[in-house]
Amino acid sequence: MKEADKHIEAKKEAPEHKPEVVIHAKGIKKSFGKKKVLKNITFDLKKGENIVVLGKSGQGKSVTIQCVVGMLQPDGGKLEVFGEDITTMNDEELKQLRMKIGFLFQGGALYDSMTVRDNLEFPLTRVLKLKDQKEINKKVEGVLDAVGLLDAIDKMPSDLSGGMRKRVGLARTLIVNPEIMLYDEPTTGLDPITSREISELINRLQRKYEISSVIITHDMECARITADRILVMDEGEYIAEGSYKELEKSDNEMVRSFFNEPA
Amino acid sequence: MEAQQELSGWRKWLEGIGDYVVFFTRFFRNIFTGGFEWSEFVRQCYEIGYRSMMLVGITSFIMGLVLILQLRPSLISLGAESMLPKTLSVALIREIGPVITAIICAGKIASSIGAELGSMKVTEQIDAMEVSGANPIQYLVVTRVLATSFMIPLLAIIGDAIGLFGGFLALNFTDSISFSLYFNKCIASLDFTDLLPAVAKTVLFGFAVGFVGCYKGYHSDKGTESVGIAANSAVVTASLWIFIIDAIAVQITSLLFYK
Numbered sequence: 001m002k003e004a005d006k007h008i009e010a011k012k013e014a015p016e017h018k019p020e021v022v023i024h025a026k027g028i029k030k031s032f033g034k035k036k037v038l039k040n041i042t043f044d045l046k047k048g049e050n051i052v053v054l055g056k057s058g059q060g061k062s063v064t065i066q067c068v069v070g071m072l073q074p075d076g077g078k079l080e081v082f083g084e085d086i087t088t089m090n091d092e093e094l095k096q097l098r099m100k101i102g103f104l105f106q107g108g109a110l111y112d113s114m115t116v117r118d119n120l121e122f123p124l125t126r127v128l129k130l131k132d133q134k135e136i137n138k139k140v141e142g143v144l145d146a147v148g149l150l151d152a153i154d155k156m157p158s159d160l161s162g163g164m165r166k167r168v169g170l171a172r173t174l175i176v177n178p179e180i181m182l183y184d185e186p187t188t189g190l191d192p193i194t195s196r197e198i199s200e201l202i203n204r205l206q207r208k209y210e211i212s213s214v215i216i217t218h219d220m221e222c223a224r225i226t227a228d229r230i231l232v233m234d235e236g237e238y239i240a241e242g243s244y245k246e247l248e249k250s251d252n253e254m255v256r257s258f259f260n261e262p263a
Numbered sequence: 264m265e266a267q268q269e270l271s272g273w274r275k276w277l278e279g280i281g282d283y284v285v286f287f288t289r290f291f292r293n294i295f296t297g298g299f300e301w302s303e304f305v306r307q308c309y310e311i312g313y314r315s316m317m318l319v320g321i322t323s324f325i326m327g328l329v330l331i332l333q334l335r336p337s338l339i340s341l342g343a344e345s346m347l348p349k350t351l352s353v354a355l356i357r358e359i360g361p362v363i364t365a366i367i368c369a370g371k372i373a374s375s376i377g378a379e380l381g382s383m384k385v386t387e388q389i390d391a392m393e394v395s396g397a398n399p400i401q402y403l404v405v406t407r408v409l410a411t412s413f414m415i416p417l418l419a420i421i422g423d424a425i426g427l428f429g430g431f432l433a434l435n436f437t438d439s440i441s442f443s444l445y446f447n448k449c450i451a452s453l454d455f456t457d458l459l460p461a462v463a464k465t466v467l468f469g470f471a472v473g474f475v476g477c478y479k480g481y482h483s484d485k486g487t488e489s490v491g492i493a494a495n496s497a498v499v500t501a502s503l504w505i506f507i508i509d510a511i512a513v514q515i516t517s518l519l520f521y522k
Contacts, residue, residue: 109391
């Protein structure tokens with residue numbers, strides 16, 4: 001049995017308990033001009049849970065997680081992160097909240113004028129305000145080791161492959177020990193082997209750092225490996241919710257069309 | 264329909280002004296909040312100042328040389344050949360030196376800042392900084408704007424000196440004048456009211472170059488084409504601001520010093 005499959009099985013066998021809700025979204029609405037992107041988004045993310053959001057391009061999947069991190073303001077609805085209403089937060093409160101949330105961008109979003117080391121030191125010195133260079137080095141090397149890229153520590157982002165850039169991007173968000181991770185299409189543009197490696201890495205890191213995650217993806221293999229629960233989005237609303245196996249047998253044609261894609 | 268389009272144009276223009284004001288407020292507030300990025304500021308001073316010195320130096324040298332060659336026949340016809348060093352130094356230090364330096368910097372620096380921040384926006388690096396809880400305005404904008412405000416006056420002063428030297432060489436093509444006599448004549452014709460307003464306006468030119476470059480880059484759309492648009496628009500807008508600031512500065516200087 002593969003590592004990822006073992007993890008999926010282990011999750012199923014875990015005893016049930018009432019976990020804490022870290023993100024609570026109810027009736028979120030968001031429009032850009034006349035276009036209503038989010039019409040009625042409702043979901044809860046529980047502590048230690050991985051949610052995968054599936055949907056066609058342009059359905060507002062990324063907009064949802066951008067609202068969670070305060071990059072966009074919802075036009076309506078209730079959005080609470082760690083029990084705090086994000087829509088009423090001032091800059092300082094938002095900054096404090098963002099220190100607990102990691103956001104992995106599609107392309108990794110590495111600062112291309114800095115080496116990998118400087119990229120990882122940036123949040124430590126600017127966000128956590130660490131001064132002790134020994135402690136900084138230890139953290140940088142530790143997190144790079146966790147994503148398997150210790151050798152690339154002094155490389156520039158332009159010298160890295162797409163998969164490596166995503167790993168470094170992941171390391172940069174993990175270095176501040178976030179409690180929630182938001183992944184914006186973590187495997188898009190990668191070959192199937194690297195995609196699987198990234199998906200397995202997401203699972204491994206979730207277990208190691210006990211992170212709750214929202215993963216936006218179209219990649220069904222990524223969804224199968226990482227998801228505790230899958231939400232399927234269509235025209236600004238969630239039309240289905242369930243585990244991978246449950247949704248695989250869904251009566252909804254649109255939901256089934258994701259699962260019937262050739263691997 | 265036409266009225267609606269006109270209204271939308273006005274609305275866009277007013278929104279643009281509003282964005283400038285908001286961006287300026289964010290910049291200004293961040294100068295005084297803690298955590299000034301000294302290392303990035305020094306790096307920007309090096310990039311902006313040292314790396315532009317050669318271009319500013321060559322241009323100023325040629326300007327000094329050409330001005331003497333152009334002025335000489337006119338002043339000879341008026342019997343005022345001895346006024347050449349004075350005319351050059353006043354023209355160069357009061358007006359031509361600062362404006363030429365600023366325009367060169369608008370082309371070189373504003374475009375590079377616009378393109379750099381524009382590409383950071385397109386590749387979501389600025390968003391990544393923001394969502395990590397770091398302060399992109401502090402790191403990217405404050406450092407660049409202060410570096411241009413500090414380095415462009417220095418470049419203008421160096422450019423003025425090199426321009427005067429170019430004038431000295433041009434004078435020696437046809438006449439013979441000693442280095443010390445030439446520079447004594449140049450400096451004797453200048454006073455505080457020539458130097459202070461000139462330096463003061465280069466600080467404002469520097470601010471315009473840095474601020475416009477940062478604004479255009481920071482507000483570029485998400486697309487590769489927008490990087491080019493941001494760079495181009497930064498040069499055009501910064502150059503326009505340089506001439507507007509110059510026109511206002513001349514009026515203020517005239518009112519204050521040359522009544």
